[in-house]
Amino acid sequence: MKERNDSLEKIREIILANETIVLGGHTNPDGDAIGANLALAASLRIMGKNVQVLLEPFSKKYAVIPNGDLITEKENVSKAELFIALDCGDMGRLQGAAEVFQRANSTINIDHHASNSFFGQYNYVEENASSTCEIVYQLIKGHFPIDGDIASALYAGIIYDTGGFRHSSTTPTTMEAVGQLMAYHIPFTKIYNALFDSRNFSEMKIMGRAFDKAEIHFDGKLICSSITMQDIGECNGTNKELDAIINYLKGVNDTKIACFFYEKNEMDVKASFRGNDGYDVCALAQKFGGGGHIKAAGCTIAAPIAKAKEMVFAEIEKML
Known part of the structure; x- marks a missing residue:
């Protein structure tokens, strides 16, 4: 190569x-x-x-x-x-x-x-x-x-x-x-x-669910949210309607890193990351076999969603 x-x-x-x-x-x-x-x-x-x-x-x-x-x-x-x-x-x-x-x-x-x-x-x-x-x-x-x-x-x-x-x-x-x-x-x-500026009703419902589940960690430096297969089903949506969520999370004042997780299945979780200046989320994604850009990256983690979040948070704690 x-x-x-x-x-x-x-x-x-x-x-x-x-x-x-x-x-x-x-x-x-x-x-x-x-x-x-x-x-x-x-x-x-x-x-x-x-x-x-x-x-x-x-x-x-x-x-x-x-x-x-x-x-x-x-x-x-x-x-x-x-x-x-x-x-x-x-x-x-x-x-x-x-x-x-x-x-x-x-x-x-x-x-x-x-x-x-x-x-x-x-x-x-x-x-x-x-x-x-x-x-x-x-x-x-x-x-x-x-x-x-x-x-x-x-x-x-x-x-x-x-x-x-x-x-x-x-x-x-x-x-x-x-x-x-x-x-x-x-x-x-x-x-x-x-x-x-356009979305169908189910996408709006999923976005609302994600915003409701949003959490702040590490003294406000990290914002994250997650969506399960059950959440998607209850909103009558699909996992093709999730890509806007991470950018809304990133826009919350005073946060440095944004993370969004969703279940692809019970043992595969898609994680998306966004970072402000000085926070290399591509390096974060690469620790889990993913990649992208310094300020925008993602990966798929073979673990239940709670474990995937725990693994990512451990790496973010080192970054911060």
Whole structure:
């Protein structure tokens, strides 16, 4: 495994040299993973490539991102000449798509997570980029086709991963890219509202349950909450409706670290972390086999939810 980047020119060269291409993103895909995959896949389809996307089911709010028809099931994918992993920190995060990745003749890994393991045959990892969609835009701009739908998908991923341009990862380069994407006359207000200001009733109920269960620890430095499978069931929801909760927790005044836990099953807990300046939650997540960014990271812990919280709190106590 090599821990260095190939150039964008090399990545383009490899893509152009292959005809049957499969793309995939991380498990429980978010706006950036979905946007990056559907934007690049749509561009390659316009070029005449035989392209398919492997993504797990996701929240209905992401239906605002165009070209969802490119997503298929793993069983429908024959061996790929080229597999492009997007917004995925390591091969394990590809989950079911990892099998297709391993069978491919060539592999490309494009990502912006600092914890990326450079697991591709060819790699382009830019941890200073706001999002994988920002990288994909730099990859295809002036070289591969872009239309309104592709621009919409890239815009969706960028605004999602920057929290609507609020996160410190937002740079002048990010805003320049967004301005250029808006020139394609994309429905930017509709996309923004769908990702940040719209939710169904069950999601609202789950959020209320999470806020009611929120707790403060370590003299107010840590805020955390947790949701069980029973909570989700009582709210008639799904675990695809939980991704906004951690950002609300993070916004509580005077807290330094925010944690949110939810049960995937009785012995697997998903943990999401957010940290203020000076608190490296990526390092925290990596202690449990996860990763992400310095200020935003996550992991899955093989333990009951009470034990998972205990394990994480022990590490946070050391941090504080």
